[in-house]
Amino acid sequence: MKKQLLGATITLVIAGMCSTAWATAGDTAAWSYSAPTGPQNWGELKSEYSLCSSGKTQSPIDIRDVIKTDAQTLNVAYQPSTAKVSNNGHTIQVMPVDAGGITLESGHYSFVQMHFHTPSEEMIQGRTYPLDAHLVHRNPAGELAVVALLFEEGAHNPTLEPILAAMPKHAGGSAQLDTVDIAQLLPANLNAYFYMGSLTTPPCTEGVRWNVLTTAVQLSRAQLEAFQALYPMNARPVQPLNERSVHVGG
Ligand SMILES: [Zn+2]
Structure with a gap:
């Protein structure tokens, strides 16, 4: 498969440990996406992961039944930045x-x-x-809001390309993007579907504000x-949705 570099200078960095917003270094091998440490068993792997099975x-x-509302709008104010691209063993x-x-209505999230x-x-x-991106944001109180972006197969995505080109092949690796x-x-x-949910990885912490964009973007099959x-x-x-409802603006 072909990979293109679109003007991005990439510096490969050897990083000993991974880090994510919620996973601490050292627990990356504790859970996975296949048995016996897969999603069906996350709640039993560690007491800290119990919400993965008991959470409501x-x-x-x-997303099936949605309630239309005028109020839910997603205001984004993003700016270009340098970034680190890491392979943390899960993504x-x-x-x-x-x-x-x-x-959001609940305030600003970085x-x-x-x-x-x-x-x-x-x-x-x-x-x-075929693919989604989770854009994770946090407010000063430490509460999380995630924007989920869905990808469908189609045209080459030039914005995604420098990220894909920089992906470290091995867990623990990282690279720098200009x-x-x-x-x-x-x-x-x-326009986004809004609902209250959780992290989708252990420890499956709840109270996360989910904003799932209703419009998908494209990436190529090669990407x-x-x-x-x-x-x-x-x-x-x-x-399970349980007692929750999903709202959508527009
Ligand atoms: Zn995610």
Whole structure:
């Protein structure tokens, strides 16, 4: 498969440990996407992971019945930033220095990191997409808001390309990107499904504000295969909706 570098200067860095917003170094081998440490057993692997099985507001979900509202809008104010691209053993993660953030009704959330799942964790009316990106944001109180961006197979995605080209092949590896511009990844229509959910990886912490963009963007088959060459399947199955409702603006 071909990989193109579109003007991005990439410096390979050897990093001994991975880090994510919620996973601490050293626990990366404790859970996976296949038995016996797969999603069905996450809740039993560690007491800290118990919400993965006992939680009632877990993510992802299959978005089916939605309540229309005027109020839910997603205000984004992203800016280009340098970024670190790391392979943390579960996914590829992009961590900008200062990429701006989003404003929800509940306030402002700063962009922390973005990572990918294949296939998409979110389902829309029972449909799975080949890839999703989770844009993770945090407010000063430490509360999380995630924007989920769905990808469908189609045209080459030039914004994604420098990230894909920089992906370290081995867990623990990282690389530096001169610039990543999150805004360029987004569709023109920022209408989103909103619901309260959780982290989709252990410890499955709840209270996460999910904003699933209703409009998908495209990537080429070669780009999808480049990610899947590293992570063929890293998606948690959909979880019961229980008492929750999903709202959509517009
Ligand atoms: Zn995710």
